[in-house]
Amino acid sequence: MKFTGTADYVATPQLTMAVNAAITLQKPLLLKGEPGTGKTMLAEQLAAALGTELIQWHIKSTTRAQQGLYEYDAVSRLRDSQLGSDRVHDIRNYIVKGKLWQAFEADKPVVLLIDEIDKADIEFPNDLLLELDKMEFFVYETQERVVARQRPIVLITSNNEKELPDAFLRRCFFHYIDFPDRHTMQQIVDVHFGALKPELVQTALDVFFDLRTVPGLKKKPTTSELIDWLKLLLADDIGLDALQNKQGTQAIPPLHGALIKNEQDVMLLEKLAFMSRRRS
Known part of the structure; x- marks a missing residue:
């Protein structure tokens, strides 16, 4: 076998x-x-x-x-x-x-x-x-x-x-x-969603992998959470602009509850967004 x-x-x-x-x-x-x-x-x-x-x-x-x-x-x-x-x-x-x-x-x-x-x-x-x-x-x-x-x-x-x-x-x-690299993650997404808008997928993957590299994040989002998040983006018809807009409150991804699972990490992202707004 x-x-x-x-x-x-x-x-x-x-x-x-x-x-x-x-x-x-x-x-x-x-x-x-x-x-x-x-x-x-x-x-x-x-x-x-x-x-x-x-x-x-x-x-x-x-x-x-x-x-x-x-x-x-x-x-x-x-x-x-x-x-x-x-x-x-x-x-x-x-x-x-x-x-x-x-x-x-x-x-x-x-x-x-x-x-x-x-x-x-x-x-x-x-x-x-x-x-x-x-x-x-x-x-x-x-x-x-x-x-x-x-x-x-x-x-x-x-x-x-x-x-x-x-x-x-x-x-x-x-x-x-090992946690999937970008290429493998793309294959996993393709298995679950088939022909999905390539621009949306690439932007969503950018947001996902950026989140995983945030210093001090208590729980990094996983593959299954990425799949759940993409399902919500499709169900709510979230556009590419909402993912690319990193100004103001949109510095935190839309429907982030599928990716971020505790209040400490949400507060950390809000703090980083606030500091980014002040620098800009």
Whole structure:
């Protein structure tokens, strides 16, 4: 199986090489990069390109590794025993399969996405070492061993909120998705909007990349926010003049709420606009 990108996803040669290397080595692909650089979307497009199922496990701060394997629903079994249900005699009725179990029992290799692994407790990655390495785990309640029928293609994303353990990193193929350069961003915009007015796109990209270089900006706008902003510009029929006008209050981009996501950055841009007006 080889990934070469899709019509809906712009993958750089470095990214496609990383995906195919992880598939060849049969190791999880650990993806890092700024939020909004397409880490999660890559899993969706990879599954589509390979014609297979995507199983997504979105990690939260409260997520435990055991939940990815299975959970034993003791509460339901207690309730059924009180009601005199026949189900209570088979403990398998109360084993809830997790995302890894679902991936392991698939008849053909699926894409398993473990999304934002750094949100969980620091021990979370270590608790999955054996399962991801050996592709098997033991169910203590039923005394059975679950072994993957077909080895899934595992993608793991991280936003670098926590450092991941060395033992876990050794078992992964790592790739950092760089923020798209101007040419790549143009390709991404073309994928989403097709034949858009070239002057509008170029001016919007100028504004976007200028914003990202503003010193002291707390949160730089990302690719997904650029796409949202362009959608709003089109929906509200914002003209080229509004983007090019950098005088007065228009020094801040129109509909900037799609790009700037906290009040400190808005105040910073207002201050820079005020200082620019005074100099002029």
